[in-house]
Amino acid sequence: MSQPQEVLAALRTALGDDQIRVGDAVPVRNRADSAGLPPCAPAALLLPRSTAEVSAALAICHRFSLPVVVQGGLTGLAGGAHPVEGEIALSLERMNGIEELDPVGRTMTALAGTPLEAIQQRAAEAGLLYGVDLGARGSCTIGGNVATNAGGVQVLRYGMTRRNVLGLEAVLPDGRIVSSLVKVIKNNAGYDWTQLLIGSEGTLGVVTRVLLALQPAVPSHHTALCSVAGVAEALQVLDRLEAKLPGGLLAFEAMWRDYLAATAAHAALPPPFTSGPALTLLVEAALPAGEAYADLFLEALSALVEEGLLEDVLVAQSSRERARFWTYREASSEFYRHLPTGLHFDISVPLAAMAQGADLLHARIAQASPGASLIMFGHLADSNLHLSIHPPEGTGFDGLAEVVYRTVRDVEGSISAEHGVGVLKRPYLGYSRSDSELALMRTLKDALDPAGILNRGRILA
Amino acid sequence: MSQPQEVLAALRTALGDDQIRVGDAVPVRNRADSAGLPPCAPAALLLPRSTAEVSAALAICHRFSLPVVVQGGLTGLAGGAHPVEGEIALSLERMNGIEELDPVGRTMTALAGTPLEAIQQRAAEAGLLYGVDLGARGSCTIGGNVATNAGGVQVLRYGMTRRNVLGLEAVLPDGRIVSSLVKVIKNNAGYDWTQLLIGSEGTLGVVTRVLLALQPAVPSHHTALCSVAGVAEALQVLDRLEAKLPGGLLAFEAMWRDYLAATAAHAALPPPFTSGPALTLLVEAALPAGEAYADLFLEALSALVEEGLLEDVLVAQSSRERARFWTYREASSEFYRHLPTGLHFDISVPLAAMAQGADLLHARIAQASPGASLIMFGHLADSNLHLSIHPPEGTGFDGLAEVVYRTVRDVEGSISAEHGVGVLKRPYLGYSRSDSELALMRTLKDALDPAGILNRGRILA
Numbered sequence: 001m002s003q004p005q006e007v008l009a010a011l012r013t014a015l016g017d018d019q020i021r022v023g024d025a026v027p028v029r030n031r032a033d034s035a036g037l038p039p040c041a042p043a044a045l046l047l048p049r050s051t052a053e054v055s056a057a058l059a060i061c062h063r064f065s066l067p068v069v070v071q072g073g074l075t076g077l078a079g080g081a082h083p084v085e086g087e088i089a090l091s092l093e094r095m096n097g098i099e100e101l102d103p104v105g106r107t108m109t110a111l112a113g114t115p116l117e118a119i120q121q122r123a124a125e126a127g128l129l130y131g132v133d134l135g136a137r138g139s140c141t142i143g144g145n146v147a148t149n150a151g152g153v154q155v156l157r158y159g160m161t162r163r164n165v166l167g168l169e170a171v172l173p174d175g176r177i178v179s180s181l182v183k184v185i186k187n188n189a190g191y192d193w194t195q196l197l198i199g200s201e202g203t204l205g206v207v208t209r210v211l212l213a214l215q216p217a218v219p220s221h222h223t224a225l226c227s228v229a230g231v232a233e234a235l236q237v238l239d240r241l242e243a244k245l246p247g248g249l250l251a252f253e254a255m256w257r258d259y260l261a262a263t264a265a266h267a268a269l270p271p272p273f274t275s276g277p278a279l280t281l282l283v284e285a286a287l288p289a290g291e292a293y294a295d296l297f298l299e300a301l302s303a304l305v306e307e308g309l310l311e312d313v314l315v316a317q318s319s320r321e322r323a324r325f326w327t328y329r330e331a332s333s334e335f336y337r338h339l340p341t342g343l344h345f346d347i348s349v350p351l352a353a354m355a356q357g358a359d360l361l362h363a364r365i366a367q368a369s370p371g372a373s374l375i376m377f378g379h380l381a382d383s384n385l386h387l388s389i390h391p392p393e394g395t396g397f398d399g400l401a402e403v404v405y406r407t408v409r410d411v412e413g414s415i416s417a418e419h420g421v422g423v424l425k426r427p428y429l430g431y432s433r434s435d436s437e438l439a440l441m442r443t444l445k446d447a448l449d450p451a452g453i454l455n456r457g458r459i460l461a
Numbered sequence: 462m463s464q465p466q467e468v469l470a471a472l473r474t475a476l477g478d479d480q481i482r483v484g485d486a487v488p489v490r491n492r493a494d495s496a497g498l499p500p501c502a503p504a505a506l507l508l509p510r511s512t513a514e515v516s517a518a519l520a521i522c523h524r525f526s527l528p529v530v531v532q533g534g535l536t537g538l539a540g541g542a543h544p545v546e547g548e549i550a551l552s553l554e555r556m557n558g559i560e561e562l563d564p565v566g567r568t569m570t571a572l573a574g575t576p577l578e579a580i581q582q583r584a585a586e587a588g589l590l591y592g593v594d595l596g597a598r599g600s601c602t603i604g605g606n607v608a609t610n611a612g613g614v615q616v617l618r619y620g621m622t623r624r625n626v627l628g629l630e631a632v633l634p635d636g637r638i639v640s641s642l643v644k645v646i647k648n649n650a651g652y653d654w655t656q657l658l659i660g661s662e663g664t665l666g667v668v669t670r671v672l673l674a675l676q677p678a679v680p681s682h683h684t685a686l687c688s689v690a691g692v693a694e695a696l697q698v699l700d701r702l703e704a705k706l707p708g709g710l711l712a713f714e715a716m717w718r719d720y721l722a723a724t725a726a727h728a729a730l731p732p733p734f735t736s737g738p739a740l741t742l743l744v745e746a747a748l749p750a751g752e753a754y755a756d757l758f759l760e761a762l763s764a765l766v767e768e769g770l771l772e773d774v775l776v777a778q779s780s781r782e783r784a785r786f787w788t789y790r791e792a793s794s795e796f797y798r799h800l801p802t803g804l805h806f807d808i809s810v811p812l813a814a815m816a817q818g819a820d821l822l823h824a825r826i827a828q829a830s831p832g833a834s835l836i837m838f839g840h841l842a843d844s845n846l847h848l849s850i851h852p853p854e855g856t857g858f859d860g861l862a863e864v865v866y867r868t869v870r871d872v873e874g875s876i877s878a879e880h881g882v883g884v885l886k887r888p889y890l891g892y893s894r895s896d897s898e899l900a901l902m903r904t905l906k907d908a909l910d911p912a913g914i915l916n917r918g919r920i921l922a
Contacts, residue, residue: 178898182893188610188612192623195653199652245749288757292753447904
């Protein structure tokens with residue numbers, strides 16, 4: 001089999017020796033993403049330094065019909081960047097850097113391999129803000145964020161990554177470079193092809209450069225933990241707060257009882273409310289600077305307590321307390337390590353079906369895996385639930401995914417709110433997409449990647 | 462030529478006699494859109510009552526390779542819905558109706574032929590708001606809004622139509638129905654094909670049903686007219702106001718001096734500022750109810766006057782005064798009738814190049830068409846300028862489009878901010894899109910519409 005040798009030779013010529021790793025020289029980190037699959041060394045690792053090198057590499061792989069897996073920060077949970085036997089891994093890690101910040105148009109231009117946190121920091125230095133924030137901010141890259149349409153904890157206010165992208169430069173599977181980096185809010189000059197690439201998990205093109213919209217910085221944060229009797233009450237609270245603080249809510253996160261039991265047991269965080277409420281909400285608002293507005297936040301919450309919609313409220317009195325409140329929400333990565341291995345889900349449920357959906361999930365999982373702990377939390381205002389099922393030691397996961405995704409189908413939700421499909425959720429895509437939608441996705445894939453080389457087997461079989 | 466007869470017979474069988482008009486029975490209104498092109502009777506007008514009928518009609522036209530032009534409210538300004546000789550017109554006017562409003566998930570499901578205003582009113586009745594508003598609200602349809610990714614006067618706060626659409630049902634050019642009407646904010650389960658259809662001007666599929674996101678109603682509007690010395694100052698004002706009223710601005714519209722001269726001369730509206738400032742801004746904010754917020758708005762504006770950034774300010778003291786302020790901005794349709802025939806543009810210019818771009822346009826148009834009046838106004842915060850050039854009677858438009866679009870290219874803007882390309886701007890698409898982008902658009906068109914029947918010649922040749 002001389003073909004791989006021939007390909008490698010062509011790649012070496014195009015990129016230079018130092019941009020290619022093979023065999024043992026492929027670092028361990030490039031052999032897996034964060035989905036928990038067994039590591040697999042790619043046939044080679046490419047480390048292009050420029051869009052031109054990405055283009056040259058893809059043109060060669062396309063010519064030889066050699067499959068390519070694209071890698072960013074490798075924080076994905078769906079196996080999208082996890083190498084499959086025989087694939088060439090193309091990592092954007094050397095394309096790291098912020099090229100420009102335009103303070104007038106409030107835009108930032110960055111290379112795809114730039115970590116999200118670097119983007120956030122650079123925006124903050126200019127008195128601005130980038131609207132997407134998530135736990136993996138230190139390692140995930142902006143290119144990966146775009147490829148997966150990353151969500152996070154501020155979607156309520158700023159939307160998902162899609163809404164924060166003004167333009168892209170990308171390399172198509174055959175090596176062609178396409179670029180739309182026009183620094184305007186409104187551009188109806190023909191198809192917005194960037195929208196198709198956003199969220200396509202690297203299967204239609206490799207994002208190499210992004211043009212981001214920035215926002216004014218938030219003058220002051222107001223943060224509270226609230227206890228409520230259930231989902232229906234929480235949704236009424238959301239409604240009232242949005243009416244009183246129009247456009248002001250940043251986050252509206254929900255943690256179910258078992259979630260906070262786990263933070264207490266395994267993350268050294270005593271529960272915020274000793275009553276052990278069914279739901280604990282983390283509410284955060286951005287309001288104009290000034291005391292009147294702090295009062296407004298307090299008044300809005302107090303009114304809800306008086307009305308009986310909120311059982312109890314704790315308002316952060318300092319930025320330190322604010323940070324402490326957030327540790328509850330961000331503790332999940334810590335307590336997972338202490339629990340039996342879990343199966344994780346990231347689903348969307350329509351708000352009108354959220355109470356019923358949460359009940360159904362609890363009942364069906366209890367039946368399918370007696371004794372399992374079900375950790376439920378999520379971005380409630382965004383209709384997004386995260387679920388971790390930890391069956392008792394010694395029992396397996398058989399049928400659990402089926403139970404969860406069947407429930408998603410029953411309530412007409414989505415099998416992936418923000419993590420994407422990758423390879424892990426591919427078998428279940430039909431639970432939230434029709435055959436005609438899948439056929440349309442296949443048509444688009446075949447049109448842009450006729451040789452089927454790019455992130456093959458991700459999303460579509 | 463018996464083929465048309467055969468097609469018509471097939472269409473009659475599929476849709477029923479009453480859903481087809483031919484010859485003189487085609488109403489005058491369906492022979493033109495609002496682009497000002499000479500009317501042209503389509504070969505037939507189809508009036509389907511359901512998605513199934515749209516599907517049947519397209520399947521037949523696809524089989525016979527017969528071109529189809531899609532019609533909504535016919536308010537488009539780019540010729541996208543204007544029939545071309547031999548085309549079948551497919552009007553969505555009978556698919557008019559709101560099917561559901563979900564107050565918990567804040568969504569509305571409506572048929573494509575529903576007028577925008579009906580959507581706005583139904584949302585208001587439920588204490589909610591649909592985020593897109595534009596002058597043609599009474600006649601334009603939601604399907605047309607989606608097809609053209611309509612913008613309007615509240616993009617600053619709510620984004621363009623794209624941001625307000627949660628899902629679509631559409632019929633592809635070969636008659637296949639695709640549907641994604643999942644009532645969730647976050648859905649990363651595979652390609653978001655709806656994003657590709659939004660803004661594709663009916664060239665990739667016919668939108669038949671929409672799922673819209675609704676917003677909480679605005680508790681109170683605060684509106685002001687402000688005079689400023691120029692674009693640079695206006696952009697500083699925008700910056701300051703966004704910092705003081707985070708998330709609060711709804712509109713930030715700019716009217717140049719000649720615009721207000723025209724409203725004074727031809728729309729019986731005396732100028733708001735006798736000083737005749739270079740720029741007059743219409744600023745509107747949505748703030749929480751209560752006196753403290755009215756004060757906040759006043760204080761923010763007063764501070765800008767003291768600082769010298771604003772020359773003068775008029776704050777609306779009643780909803781009637783607010784409506785009067787808006788008549789300045791909405792007067793353009795009236796004064797166009799009194800001026801010599803004009804050539805209209807809808808361009809985007811990066812904010813950082815806005816001052817330079819406006820100057821360049823004034824200078825180059827004065828040179829190309831001495832004595833022409835140049836009416837300039839627009840959604841300044843959205844980087845969107847509307848331009849009308851009215852050369853003196855007896856002189857033509859030769860070369861003026863070239864002058865404008867060349868300037869757009871020089872400042873790296875977009876030839877269409879919100880009106881779309883249609884047929885009128887097709888020759889200039891290359892001024893804001895590269896060859897590789899045009900090739901990618903062509904690939905997508907060919908993949909979804911291999912017979913090339915749907916809105917042929919719109920956007921792409």
